[in-house]
Amino acid sequence: MTDIPVSTGADIFITKFSSYIDLSEQEQQIIEEFTRSSMTFDENQDIILESEKSSSAYLLQSGWAIRYKVVPDGGRQIISFLLPGDIFGFQESLFELSDDSVQALTPVTVHRIPAEKIAEICDNYTNLSLALTWARAREHAILTEHIVRLGRRNAYERLGHLLLELLHRLQLVDKAGQSDYFLPLTQEVLADTLGLSIVHVNRTLRKLRNDHMIELDPKTRRLRILDQEALSDVTGYDQSYLGQKEQPASSIQDAIGPK
Amino acid sequence: MTDIPVSTGADIFITKFSSYIDLSEQEQQIIEEFTRSSMTFDENQDIILESEKSSSAYLLQSGWAIRYKVVPDGGRQIISFLLPGDIFGFQESLFELSDDSVQALTPVTVHRIPAEKIAEICDNYTNLSLALTWARAREHAILTEHIVRLGRRNAYERLGHLLLELLHRLQLVDKAGQSDYFLPLTQEVLADTLGLSIVHVNRTLRKLRNDHMIELDPKTRRLRILDQEALSDVTGYDQSYLGQKEQPASSIQDAIGPK
DNA sequence: GCTGCGCATTTACATAGGTTACTCCTGATC
DNA sequence: GATCAGGAGTAACCTATGTAAATGCGCAGC
Numbered sequence: 001m002t003d004i005p006v007s008t009g010a011d012i013f014i015t016k017f018s019s020y021i022d023l024s025e026q027e028q029q030i031i032e033e034f035t036r037s038s039m040t041f042d043e044n045q046d047i048i049l050e051s052e053k054s055s056s057a058y059l060l061q062s063g064w065a066i067r068y069k070v071v072p073d074g075g076r077q078i079i080s081f082l083l084p085g086d087i088f089g090f091q092e093s094l095f096e097l098s099d100d101s102v103q104a105l106t107p108v109t110v111h112r113i114p115a116e117k118i119a120e121i122c123d124n125y126t127n128l129s130l131a132l133t134w135a136r137a138r139e140h141a142i143l144t145e146h147i148v149r150l151g152r153r154n155a156y157e158r159l160g161h162l163l164l165e166l167l168h169r170l171q172l173v174d175k176a177g178q179s180d181y182f183l184p185l186t187q188e189v190l191a192d193t194l195g196l197s198i199v200h201v202n203r204t205l206r207k208l209r210n211d212h213m214i215e216l217d218p219k220t221r222r223l224r225i226l227d228q229e230a231l232s233d234v235t236g237y238d239q240s241y242l243g244q245k246e247q248p249a250s251s252i253q254d255a256i257g258p259k
Numbered sequence: 260m261t262d263i264p265v266s267t268g269a270d271i272f273i274t275k276f277s278s279y280i281d282l283s284e285q286e287q288q289i290i291e292e293f294t295r296s297s298m299t300f301d302e303n304q305d306i307i308l309e310s311e312k313s314s315s316a317y318l319l320q321s322g323w324a325i326r327y328k329v330v331p332d333g334g335r336q337i338i339s340f341l342l343p344g345d346i347f348g349f350q351e352s353l354f355e356l357s358d359d360s361v362q363a364l365t366p367v368t369v370h371r372i373p374a375e376k377i378a379e380i381c382d383n384y385t386n387l388s389l390a391l392t393w394a395r396a397r398e399h400a401i402l403t404e405h406i407v408r409l410g411r412r413n414a415y416e417r418l419g420h421l422l423l424e425l426l427h428r429l430q431l432v433d434k435a436g437q438s439d440y441f442l443p444l445t446q447e448v449l450a451d452t453l454g455l456s457i458v459h460v461n462r463t464l465r466k467l468r469n470d471h472m473i474e475l476d477p478k479t480r481r482l483r484i485l486d487q488e489a490l491s492d493v494t495g496y497d498q499s500y501l502g503q504k505e506q507p508a509s510s511i512q513d514a515i516g517p518k
Numbered sequence: 519g520c521t522g523c524g525c526a527t528t529t530a531c532a533t534a535g536g537t538t539a540c541t542c543c544t545g546a547t548c
Numbered sequence: 549g550a551t552c553a554g555g556a557g558t559a560a561c562c563t564a565t566g567t568a569a570a571t572g573c574g575c576a577g578c
Contacts, residue, residue, distance in 0.1 A: 202557060
């Protein structure tokens with residue numbers, strides 16, 4: 001949650017996109033512009049999209065959020081995690097489709113991009129608009145993989161697979177070390193994500209610990225994956241759907257502060 | 260599979276989009292143009308996307324297809340169904356992301372839209388390009404609902420929910436009656452879609468039949484949903500994510516031939 | 519009119535995961 | 549420093565769903 005202040009918040013997005021495409025000076029300027037103003041949300045606060053159906057988009061600067069739906073019997077299914085560097089709301093909100101909600105899991109800061117700006121970008125900035133398309137396709141791939149996770153893997157595989165995905169997504173935006181990161185999720189959140197009960201998440205987490213796959217301190221919420229290759233193997237994880245290089249360089253940043 | 264020949268194949272797409280947006284004469288012409296040539300695929304044949312990474316899109320004119328992924332242990336998870344009127348391949352194929360496959364379940368005919376054409380459309384035709392965005396958002400909503408289905412519903416609810424979704428999606432393109440349609444799916448396909456075993460799909464189908472929720476003749480493959488309201492209730496189904504009006508008019512077409 | 523194959527169906531049995539209920543810990547509040 | 553609430557951890561028990569194996573049926577090929 002506590003970010004090391006970077007020159008401007010734009011870096012995170014530029015870094016992320018640069019894994020796929022290089023933006024021009026001018027395009028980077030545009031992003032900088034957006035990051036000048038921001039909104040913040042508290043833990044557990046709903047991030048409003050409902051009220052304003054005007055189809056703006058949001059850049060997530062820091063913190064974790066979730067997209068989720070509730071089912072009639074009161075259950076909740078978490079659809080996806082929104083992590084720093086993610087962009088959201090730029091397609092769903094346009095239509096009356098998909099009545100899901102977005103909620104902050106930790107304190108969150110976002111930058112708003114008005115609908116007109118998006119249209120302008122699409123019309124005039126090739127690379128940036130391609131980056132948007134890439135982000136959409138990536139989100140699509142992540143949803144697809146979540147479906148496979150839920151449909152065809154057991155609890156152990158689901159958990160391990162998710163923890164690996166989060167590691168690699170966070171690494172892309174320099175929010176994780178080589179093999180560890182801050183995981184601000186309760187077991188209830190994990191359960192609602194993976195279609196399991198809390199009790200079984202607990203059991204499974206214990207098993208992962210006993211198998212020396214992970215270390216997780218419930219106090220500090222620091223997760224360390226002890227053997228990525230072994231865990232990838234047993235969970236059937238293949239990071240290629242995230243569209244990033246293997247093992248992004250761990251950064252000095254990791255040594256100097258919590259992420 | 261055997262479609263009543265319509266003037267040109269374009270109708271189906273125009274009808275579908277018209278549920279959201281009205282296309283200009285010229286835009287309708289463009290669609291007509293695409294539908295002049297087509298490719299066909301046999302049952303069980305893979306519909307190639309892999310080989311040509313050139314990011315063309317495809318309009319599905321007739322037949323059923325699936326997007327799926329295989330997991331290391333040999334299992335298969337079906338991500339989504341592609342039905343007549345659907346457009347696919349216009350975002351996934353651009354990138355190296357998401358190594359899923361598309362396969363025909365029945366004989367299928369598609370129309371190809373070259374990448375350049377898509378770009379041209381986005382630049383010059385407001386409504387048509389909005390229709391594309393809408394189609395993307397709708398697909399996103401359907402994936403989201405599939406995640407909820409897999410994560411938070413039991414076998415009975417999953418099956419009923421899916422059968423309702425298919426009914427309503429088919430109705431939008433006049434391929435279903437008020438409450439029945441041709442369902443070319445084996446129980447294995449249903450199992451691979453819903454994250455269940457074949458045996459349990461069989462059990463659950465029987466239960467739906469015994470409860471007088473559905474009628475399904477394995478010979479003719481005709482499915483009839485006997486009480487949509489009751490079934491929607493027990494399965495927690497709410498069609499709003501499909502973005503179409505309730506109960507599209509049943510058509511005369513339904514009376515004169517198989518769909 | 520056999521033969522074989524794909525698919526639906528059923529039974530018996532095994533197990534992953536759900537449910538309930540309780541304990542323990544820690545940190546916030548009064 | 550007592551009380552309370554949220555979260556982790558555990559145990560006992562229950563059930564939805566998976567697995568294995570066998571049967572029957574209809575259709576295609578010979």
